[in-house]
Amino acid sequence: xxxxxxxxxxxxxxxxxxxxxxxxxxxxxxxxxxxxxxxxxxxxxxxxxxxxxxxxxxxxxxxxxxxxxxxxxxxxxxxxxxxxxxxxxxxxxxxxxxxxxxxxxxxxxxxxxxxxxxxxxxxxxxxxxxxxxxxxxxxxxxxxxxxxxxxxxxxxxxxxxxxxxxxxxxxxxxxxxxxxx
Amino acid sequence: xxxxxxxxxxxxxxxxxxxxxxxxxxxxxxxxxxxxxxxxxxxxxxxxxxxxxxxxxxxxxxxxxxxxxxxxxxxxxxxxxxxxxxxxxxxxxxxxxxxxxxxxxxxxxxxxxxxxxxxxxxxxxxxxxxxxxxxxxxxxxxxxxxxxxxxxxxxxxxxxxxxxxxxxxxxxxxxxxxxxxxxxxxxxxxxxxxxxxxxxxxxxxxxxxxxxxxxxx
Numbered sequence: 001x002x003x004x005x006x007x008x009x010x011x012x013x014x015x016x017x018x019x020x021x022x023x024x025x026x027x028x029x030x031x032x033x034x035x036x037x038x039x040x041x042x043x044x045x046x047x048x049x050x051x052x053x054x055x056x057x058x059x060x061x062x063x064x065x066x067x068x069x070x071x072x073x074x075x076x077x078x079x080x081x082x083x084x085x086x087x088x089x090x091x092x093x094x095x096x097x098x099x100x101x102x103x104x105x106x107x108x109x110x111x112x113x114x115x116x117x118x119x120x121x122x123x124x125x126x127x128x129x130x131x132x133x134x135x136x137x138x139x140x141x142x143x144x145x146x147x148x149x150x151x152x153x154x155x156x157x158x159x160x161x162x163x164x165x166x167x168x169x170x171x172x173x174x175x176x177x178x179x180x181x
Numbered sequence: 182x183x184x185x186x187x188x189x190x191x192x193x194x195x196x197x198x199x200x201x202x203x204x205x206x207x208x209x210x211x212x213x214x215x216x217x218x219x220x221x222x223x224x225x226x227x228x229x230x231x232x233x234x235x236x237x238x239x240x241x242x243x244x245x246x247x248x249x250x251x252x253x254x255x256x257x258x259x260x261x262x263x264x265x266x267x268x269x270x271x272x273x274x275x276x277x278x279x280x281x282x283x284x285x286x287x288x289x290x291x292x293x294x295x296x297x298x299x300x301x302x303x304x305x306x307x308x309x310x311x312x313x314x315x316x317x318x319x320x321x322x323x324x325x326x327x328x329x330x331x332x333x334x335x336x337x338x339x340x341x342x343x344x345x346x347x348x349x350x351x352x353x354x355x356x357x358x359x360x361x362x363x364x365x366x367x368x369x370x371x372x373x374x375x376x377x378x379x380x381x382x383x384x385x386x387x388x389x390x391x392x393x394x395x396x397x398x
Binding site for chain 2: 075084148168
């Protein structure tokens with residue numbers, strides 16, 4: 001639980017630079033059971049959950065050269081891959097993605113310092129999410145875990161759509177404000 | 182260049198989480214392609230996804246067997262490079278169109294206004310492109326559900342606001358909208374709705390008004 005995101009980032013960089021299978025195996029042992037747990041929230045059956053593990057990790061191997069440790073923590077980056085593969089696999093469609101920016105959005109260069117800052121932001125976000133009012137945290141987690149539209153979350157929880165949206169808006173406003181402190 | 186009119190933070194959250202419907206995701210992807218502020222916002226939201234993935238209770242699998250299978254599939258395929266030219270349009274949209282904007286099979290819907298319907302895989306959602314001649318007004322329409330418009334080229338005015346390329350408009354059902362293309366040139370937009378699917382056929386026609394009544398309550 002309290003691992004160092006920077007160690008995982010270094011593993012992804014090793015895959016990118018050296019096509020390092022040992023680094024891949026270490027990542028796999030950590031992430032495979034988590035991706036399976038994540039997948040089971042929405043997978044039609046357990047076999048599909050294991051397919052998502054395979055699809056995600058193969059994509060991690062292939063996309064490693066595009067990973068930028070100054071932009072995202074390892075777990076955050078793997079989440080985005082897993083999210084997209086889940087849409088491909090479970091909903092049989094592609095996720096419309098924005099074009100990559102022409103010039104970099106981030107002036108920062110990948111340095112030790114930025115990478116450490118990314119890890120710190122990750123840990124701080126986790127701590128702050130645990131401090132959110134339960135009803136806000138629940139809706140936010142449900143949204144990310146089950147990749148359902150707010151409308152569906154409203155229908156399934158019996159909450160009015162406006163309440164779902166306002167809880168998410170409040171949670172994000174609190175996170176943003178406290179992260180900037 | 183960043184846009185002046187942006188999607189709400191909740192919509193960006195829905196996109197970052199993955200739950201957003203396909204047509205709405207398409208409209209957001211088009212906006213994000215030209216809005217660095219919203220791209221950065223989405224990257225920050227994705228950290229929440231990372232935390233959620235990290236907090237998931239791990240579920241046992243035969244890790245070594247699965248790892249062996251993964252290792253045997255590793256290859257040296259380079260990640261697909263999506264920077265190939267799609268003209269002026271964002272890739273997410275260009276790859277769904279059979280031709281350039283001016284050459285699409287447009288269908289006239291009103292004076293100076295034509296539309297082209299995009300296929301979507303999700304029931305209950307719609308996506309279409311609009312071509313509005315300079316000075317032409319999009320006919321008034323009521324909004325069932327939510328409607329979002331993103332400008333692809335040109336610009337339009339609506340209630341004293343100007344919407345330029347990349348700008349994202351969320352229709353407020355309580356406001357009477359009358360978008361008018363500016364005189365500068367032809368305005369192209371992507372408009373998506375998440376209105377409930379209209380039921381067709383004799384039984385549908387019987388049920389649909391009942392559903393509408395219920396939706397109004």
